[in-house]
Amino acid sequence: MSKPVIMTVDDEPEVLNAVERDLRRRYAAEYRIVKAASGAQALEAVKQLKQRNAPVALFLVDARMPQMSGTAFLIAAREIYPDARKVLLTAYADTDVAIAGINEVQLDHYLMKPWDPPDERLYPVLDDLLGDWSASFRPPFEGIRVAGSPLSPKSYEVKDFLSRNLTPYQWMDVEQDAGARAEAEAASPDLRQLPVVFFPDGTTLLEPSNRALAEKLGLQTTASQPFYDLVIVGGGPTGLAAAVYGGSEGLRTVLVERETTGGQAGTSAAIENYLGFPSGVSGADLARRATAQAKRFGAEVLTAREVTSVRVDGPYRMATLDDGSELGCYALLLACGMQVRRLEVPGVEGLTGAGVFYGAALTEAAACRGKDVLIVGGANSAGQAALSFARYARKVTMLVRGASLTEGMSMYLVDRIDGAANVEVLTGAEVMAVHGTGRLEAADVACGPAREVRRLEAAAMFIFIGASPRSDVAVGVVERDPGGFILTGIDLRRDGKLPQSWPLERDPFLLETSMPGIFAAGDVRHGSSKRVAAAVGEGSSAVGMVHKYLETV
Numbered sequence: 059m060s061k062p063v064i065m066t067v068d069d070e071p072e073v074l075n076a077v078e079r080d081l082r083r084r085y086a087a088e089y090r091i092v093k094a095a096s097g098a099q100a101l102e103a104v105k106q107l108k109q110r111n112a113p114v115a116l117f118l119v120d121a122r123m124p125q126m127s128g129t130a131f132l133i134a135a136r137e138i139y140p141d142a143r144k145v146l147l148t149a150y151a152d153t154d155v156a157i158a159g160i161n162e163v164q165l166d167h168y169l170m171k172p173w174d175p176p177d178e179r180l181y182p183v184l185d186d187l188l189g190d191w192s193a194s195f196r197p198p199f200e201g202i203r204v205a206g207s208p209l210s211p212k213s214y215e216v217k218d219f220l221s222r223n224l225t226p227y228q229w230m231d232v233e234q235d236a237g238a239r240a241e242a243e244a245a246s247p248d249l250r251q252l253p254v255v256f257f258p259d260g261t262t263l264l265e266p267s268n269r270a271l272a273e274k275l276g277l278q279t280t281a282s283q284p285f286y287d288l289v290i291v292g293g294g295p296t297g298l299a300a301a302v303y304g305g306s307e308g309l310r311t312v313l314v315e316r317e318t319t320g321g322q323a324g325t326s327a328a329i330e331n332y333l334g335f336p337s338g339v340s341g342a343d344l345a346r347r348a349t350a351q352a353k354r355f356g357a358e359v360l361t362a363r364e365v366t367s368v369r370v371d372g373p374y375r376m377a378t379l380d381d382g383s384e385l386g387c388y389a390l391l392l393a394c395g396m397q398v399r400r401l402e403v404p405g406v407e408g409l410t411g412a413g414v415f416y417g418a419a420l421t422e423a424a425a426c427r428g429k430d431v432l433i434v435g436g437a438n439s440a441g442q443a444a445l446s447f448a449r450y451a452r453k454v455t456m457l458v459r460g461a462s463l464t465e466g467m468s469m470y471l472v473d474r475i476d477g478a479a480n481v482e483v484l485t486g487a488e489v490m491a492v493h494g495t496g497r498l499e500a501a502d503v504a505c506g507p508a509r510e511v512r513r514l515e516a517a518a519m520f521i522f523i524g525a526s527p528r529s530d531v532a533v534g535v536v537e538r539d540p541g542g543f544i545l546t547g548i549d550l551r552r553d554g555k556l557p558q559s560w561p562l563e564r565d566p567f568l569l570e571t572s573m574p575g576i577f578a579a580g581d582v583r584h585g586s587s588k589r590v591a592a593a594v595g596e597g598s599s600a601v602g603m604v605h606k607y608l609e610t611v
């Protein structure tokens with residue numbers, strides 16, 4: 059495969075040559091550096107690269123150029139290479155241009171001229187963006203291939219696991235592609251087990267579990283020790299933040315995640331309100347960065363492993379894993395978050411994974427190209443998904459139970475949905491049933507005060523109707539509220555009194571549960587804010603309280 063391209067564009071020859079020189083110095087081994095002296099020349103080069111199927115990783119473009127501005131070039135280039143990272147080079151006074159760039163082309167970064175010394179002002183930014191790009195880049199032919207049927211929920215599960223672990227794969231549709239079918243049949247007679255996952259080393263896995271896939275991908279699934287200072291249950295933003303702080307502050311820390319790190323946030327196409335990411339960040343990117351950070355600090359991260367129960371053994375806290383083995387620790391953090399609420403109407407169960415999906419299921423975006431899509435729900439997550447699928451679908455219809463979108467959604471999303479030509483919002487709308495043979499074909503929706511039922515044809519339906527806490531793992535061990543959320547700190551007091559089960563003289567710490575040494579943070583905790591930043595804040599604060607607790611044992 060040819061090297062991916064970094065393209066730089068500037069109309070001032072001196073600047074262009076200086077950028078090219080600095081890019082070559084650092085990236086020539088892995089990337090091909092292409093330069094152009096104008097937007098028009100660059101666009102011609104971009105078209106030729108596309109014809110040769112050459113990947114482009116990054117555009118680094120001067121903001122102010124005669125004829126075609128940097129932003130105008132990036133708008134055109136984005137049509138051809140939507141995934142390439144986009145950086146504008148601006149003079150100090152051009153901040154307005156850069157902000158306009160963020161809004162118009164979802165700019166990834168703007169760099170001020172001059173960028174000297176490049177080791178401090180150029181390379182760290184580009185390293186980060188190129189790391190991001192490579193993590194989601196799907197090479198044309200090499201790598202893992204998944205042969206399956208779009209009608210099979212198991213095929214969807216495997217694709218989802220791979221993509222949430224940012225593992226590139228090629229999808230081979232055995233329904234549409236005779237070659238793919240023949241290859242899959244050779245490994246799985248009569249296609250009894252699907253999908254078939256082909257690995258570059260020549261091995262295959264049939265209908266694999268998440269754990270089997272995780273092991274094959276080289277992800278850690280077994281703890282290296284039997285005992286830790288801190289065991290974290292759940293690898294969403296809360297658990298990841300706790301792992302970063304636990305690891306960095308010298309605690310022997312292990313995090314156990316039943317699926318893949320990222321939690322609910324990992325399913326979000328674009329988190330736009332998380333501090334420090336003015337153009338938004340995808341949940342998968344945030345999870346990848348946080349997981350790498352936690353591991354760098356020495357925390358162990360077990361993927362595709364579930365904690366089935368927790369128990370107390372004197373001064374030790376024990377987590378039982380899905381194979382019956384146990385992990386011991388001094389302190390345990392429940393960061394189990396929430397699970398999506400199921401839509402209980404006729405037809406949904408049989409079609410889940412075959413056109414009906416919970417969450418944003420971004421693996422399905424390409425399959426929705428040119429088709430009609432339904433989004434059920436009216437909160438921010440539904441709004442983000444509607445905008446994201448609107449880039450591919452012919453039409454997106456949002457089915458919102460409330461009287462208006464503003465009831466449950468941030469204004470910035472409401473405005474964008476209003477401005478999206480192919481997104482329609484039906485308020486007072488409720489799904490009554492879904493239909494399809496093997497795959498979703500239509501949904502019956504009751505609309506308006508008269509509850510008139512309309513049949514809406516759709517290729518896919520994505521459901522965002524809230525979530526409930528995953529606290530069963532600690533049932534009988536810690537106090538919960540009637541909704542199942544775990545009580546901590548001051549919330550444990552009823553009529554000013556701590557529960558009888560609290561055994562100590564001291565009050566519980568802020569995020570401590572009714573069992574000393576067991577902490578709860580993030581969405582699973584009673585009274586939490588249900589936001590990424592709040593989850594990260596609680597996960598890191600919990601480690602502070604773990605330290606205080608460890609001083610007492």
Ligand SMILES: Cc1cc2nc3c(=O)[nH]c(=O)nc-3n(C[C@H](O)[C@H](O)[C@H](O)COP(=O)(O)OP(=O)(O)OC[C@H]3O[C@@H](n4cnc5c(N)ncnc54)[C@H](O)[C@@H]3O)c2cc1C
Pocket residue numbers: 291292293294295296297314315316317318319320321322323324325326327328329330331332363364365366393394395396397417418438439440442528531579580581582587588589590591593
């Ligand atoms: C689609 C979507 C979009 C969102 N967008 C935004 C946004 O733009 N901005 C914002 O601020 N918030 C957003 N949120 C909310 C935000 O994602 C959550 O508040 C945040 O993820 C909560 O983090 P958490 O770690 O507490 O829980 P979760 O994210 O729910 O993570 C919990 C993790 O624990 C794991 N787990 C549970 N039980 C076990 C067990 N027994 N053993 C092992 N692992 C277990 C789960 O698999 C999961 O990975 C969004 C949510 C969704 C669903």
